[in-house]
Amino acid sequence: MSDDEKARAATIFDVARLAGVSHQTVSRVLNDLPNVRPATRARVEQAIKQLRYVPSQAARALVTRRTRTLGLIVSGAPDYGPSSTALHFNEAARDARYSVITASMLEADAASMRSTAELLVRQNVEAIVLIAAQRGGLDTIERLDLGVPVVAVASEDRGALHRVWLDQYAGARLAVEHLIGLGHREIRHVSGPTSATDTAERLRAWSSTLGEHGLPAREPLVGNWSPGSGYVHGRALAEDREMTAVFVANDQMALGVIHALAEAGRSVPGDVSVVGFDDIPEAEFFAPPLTTVRQDFVELGRDAMAGVLAVLGDDDRMPTPRVPDLVVRASTAAPGAASTPPAAAQRTAVSS
CATH class of the missing domain: 3.40.50.2300 (Response regulator)
Structure with missing residues (x-):
């Protein structure tokens, strides 16, 4: 690359890196604004000269006007x-x-x-x-x-x-408390991927809620949010005859779990109750309709x-976190109950 090409390619961020300052400081130097130490100003000006940086109108506007x-x-x-x-x-x-x-x-x-x-x-x-x-x-x-x-x-x-944010921990507690309230004592968990931001709070709520009730928290099965991963884990869960309920970290994986259980001859909720998370539009049309935690996106x-x-100073306060709702449908029942769907879905809300 020629020197001229390098000059044309230089950006305000290149100048900031070379000078060891933020791009906002570079903008203040470019606009000859106060509150920049002489040594810092000299370093920025040297970087501008070295890179042959020519500021655009957009760069000059970074600290001088509102753009909406x-x-x-x-x-x-x-x-x-x-x-x-x-x-x-x-x-x-x-x-x-x-x-x-x-x-x-x-x-x-x-x-x-x-x-x-x-x-x-x-x-x-x-x-x-x-x-x-x-x-x-x-x-x-x-x-x-x-x-x-x-x-x-x-x-x-x-x-x-x-x-x-939406309070993932409070929402997951609703799901697990619902299953415990129905009488389930062996409640497994299909989690989201460990790299996902929502996974840890839902997993923590499942584990701690079981612990508070003196119930075991078996090793969670880690999915990837897809119905396919739910199906794979559902096949494994179908072999566990002690387990009577599953809290699944999202509705798509819950769909795969239900499908795998049905293939294995285990009825939902007669043999296994299933709770999802999100309340996607399709959740009430699953077979059976899915009990899930509704997030208000x-x-x-x-x-x-x-x-x-x-x-930005246009309002005086940050919004407070919202607590999801539990939507009870036909995929959950007491252990061994007949698979008779409720007359209508129920919704339960709690405050954190």
Whole structure:
């Protein structure tokens, strides 16, 4: 690459890295703003000269004006929860008269997350919302000095990030307490992947709730959110004649578990009760209709926008976490009960 090509390729982030400062500090130097130490200013100016960096109008705007533009990063597979949350965040942003630039990535590796976040900043976003299905995406963006606030939709607490979330622990407790209340004592768990942000809280709630009741927590079976992985684990569970109930970490895997149990001649809920998580639109049409934990992704998307308004100073408080509901349908019953579906689904809510 020629020197001229290098100069054209240089960005404000290249200058920041070379000078050892944030890009926001570079912007302050470019705009001749105060509160930059002379030594720091000299280092930035030297990096600009060395890289032959020519600032764009967009770079100059990073700290000088409001753009009413937000960035949204959605990482991981296009599952129901993240997709629904993103949709309703976009609607809430539009209602607040903000535009949204969306970037989706299947794998949230560090390099892709960094380049995506920096691309959004170059487009003058005032804040970035991250909907991260995997822990790695949170780890990466937490370490970046982007100069704009980041609001993470994440069940795990990250002190460096603003956060909105649904209380996964409270929702999973509802599921397990329901099964215990029906009289089940051998309750297995099919978890999500260990890299997923929601997995740990649901697993912790299952284990601790069983422990509080003096019940054993057998080794969980680790799935990947897909019906196929639920089916594989359902075949193994069908061989366990002591087990009478399964708490499954999402509805898609619960579908696979139910199918595998039926193939093995074990009825749901006559032989085994099954509880899912999410309440996807298809859940009430499973055979039998699925008892599950309902997450309100509409409100979660709106909460993400409310969080943005809070960190930008347009509102005075961050939204508080929401507790999911338990929706009771025909896939759960007392051990050995006849498989007679209830007259209507029941919904139970608790507060954390």
